[in-house]
Every structure is written in C-alpha cells, then in structure tokens.
Amino acid sequence: MSHSRPVQAPLPEEALVRVVYNGREVVGMxxxxxxxxxxxxxxxxxxxxxxxxxxxxxxxxxxxxxxVSVTATPDRWEEISxxxxxxxxxxxxxxxxxxxxxxxxLSGNGFRPDPALVRRMLAEAPEYRRTGxxxxxxxxxxxxxxxxxxxxxxxxxxxxVIGWGFLNGAPFGRLQLLTTGRVSSEMILKAARAGIPAVxxxxxxxTLAVELxxxxxxxxxxxxxxxxxxxx
Numbered sequence: 301m302s303h304s305r306p307v308q309a310p311l312p313e314e315a316l317v318r319v320v321y322n323g324r325e326v327v328g329m330x331x332x333x334x335x336x337x338x339x340x341x342x343x344x345x346x347x348x349x350x351x352x353x354x355x356x357x358x359x360x361x362x363x364x365x366x367x368v369s370v371t372a373t374p375d376r377w378e379e380i381s382x383x384x385x386x387x388x389x390x391x392x393x394x395x396x397x398x399x400x401x402x403x404x405x406l407s408g409n410g411f412r413p414d415p416a417l418v419r420r421m422l423a424e425a426p427e428y429r430r431t432g433x434x435x436x437x438x439x440x441x442x443x444x445x446x447x448x449x450x451x452x453x454x455x456x457x458x459x460x461v462i463g464w465g466f467l468n469g470a471p472f473g474r475l476q477l478l479t480t481g482r483v484s485s486e487m488i489l490k491a492a493r494a495g496i497p498a499v500x501x502x503x504x505x506x507t508l509a510v511e512l513x514x515x516x517x518x519x520x521x522x523x524x525x526x527x528x529x530x531x532x
Contacts, residue, residue: 312427316366340370454487
C-alpha cells in the first residue's frame with residue numbers, strides 16, 4: 301500500500317498590518333506585506349483621510365512591526381470616524397466607510413478595452429506565477445502599465461496602485477484601473493474617489509458595482525483578457 305507524501309508547494313505570504321493615522325490606529329489590514337506605504341496611503345485616500353499628497357507630513361513603514369504610520373494635516377479623524385462602517389465582500393472582510401460617489405461625474409465613454417494589456421498584467425505578476433493564489437492590480441494608460449502590485453486581497457491590490465498614483469501625481473483622469481478580481485461596489489467607489497474613468501477586470505462585476513459605475517460615469521469591463529470583453 302502506497303503512502304502519499306505532503307507536497308511542499310509555495311504559498312502566498314499573509315500578515316496583519318496596522319495603519320496609524322495621526323497617532324491613532326485606524327485599521328488593521330490582512331495583506332501581502334509588500335508595497336505597504338502605497339497600500340496605507342491608497343486606503344487613507346479612498347476613505348477621505350487624505351485629499352492631496354502635500355497633506356502628508358510624514359509616512360513611515362516598519363516592516364518588522366508590520367505597521368505604517370502617517371501624519372497629515374489637516375486631521376480629518378473626527379469627520380471620517382463618524383461615518384457608517386460597512387463590512388466588505390473582500391478577502392478578510394475589511395471594514396470601510398460606504399456611500400455613493402460625491403465626486404463630479406466622470407467621462408469614461410471613450411474607453412476601449414485592450415485584452416493584451418490585461419494579459420500583460422498577468423504575465424508580469426511574479427507572485428501569481430509562483431503561488432497561483434494571489435490577485436494583481438495595475439494603473440495603466442492606453443497601451444502601457446505604469447504601476448502594478450499583487451496582494452492576497454483584490455481590494456488591497458487596488459489600494460496599492462491607487463496609493464502609488466496618489467503619491468506620484470498620476471493623472472488618474474486619463475488612466476484605467478486593471479484588476480484580476482471580481483469588481484465589487486467598494487472597488488468602484490475607490491476608482492470614483494480617485495477620478496479613474498475606466499475599470500477592467502479579468503473577472504466580472506457585481507450588480508451594485510455596475511449600478512455605481514453607471515452613476516459615476518465609469519466604463520466597467522469584465523472578462524477583459526478575452527477576445528470578447530463585456531462592456532457594462
């Protein structure tokens with residue numbers, strides 16, 4: 301009788317990372333512990349704690365302590381902390397403030413999906429190739445990827461690329477957000493708050509994501525790596 305042996309397969313790393321804003325711990329994020337500065341800033345921007353890069357006074361990352369500390373002015377803690385909190389549908393079930401986009405309506409009608417760009421994102425995802433169990437997200441122009449990141453959570457990956465764009469003054473209004481994960485409502489809210497007019501996913505959106513995208517003027521594309529992408 302043969303006995304099977306356990307397979308030593310590579311696994312994606314997961315860690316609990318604390319985000320501290322002006323001395324207060326605002327959230328703990330279960331994530332892949334890389335691009336932590338971008339992830340924290342992207343989350344704070346999407347939640348409304350930050351509105352412009354010049355508001356950041358200091359931003360320090362301690363990989364060993366699994367923490368990112370941001371000091372900023374003005375301090376929006378009192379304003380943001382009073383908002384209703386919602387448990388997300390994402391990996392780890394994060395908690396975010398939720399509301400329909402209050403930014404000006406975007407103009408994503410001219411967007412044309414490029415399946416080759418989404419396939420390029422997959423090809424340039426080393427952790428996905430190594431483990432298979434991880435998501436990617438990217439900020440891209442018409443024909444080039446500007447920044448890409450990976451994470452066990454699709455929401456975290458989106459926070460990372462939006463945070464990079466925020467810190468580097470990316471022209472969000474002329475870019476698209478690419479993701480490998482299902483597009484849920486809070487991901488559309490992140491794109492809307494950043495002013496990104498187009499979101500393309502390897503997967504599909506939820507009904508509420510489509511509704512919010514239509515209201516915000518965001519072109520939303522599913523099955524974007526195939527030869528026949530679905531434009532919602």
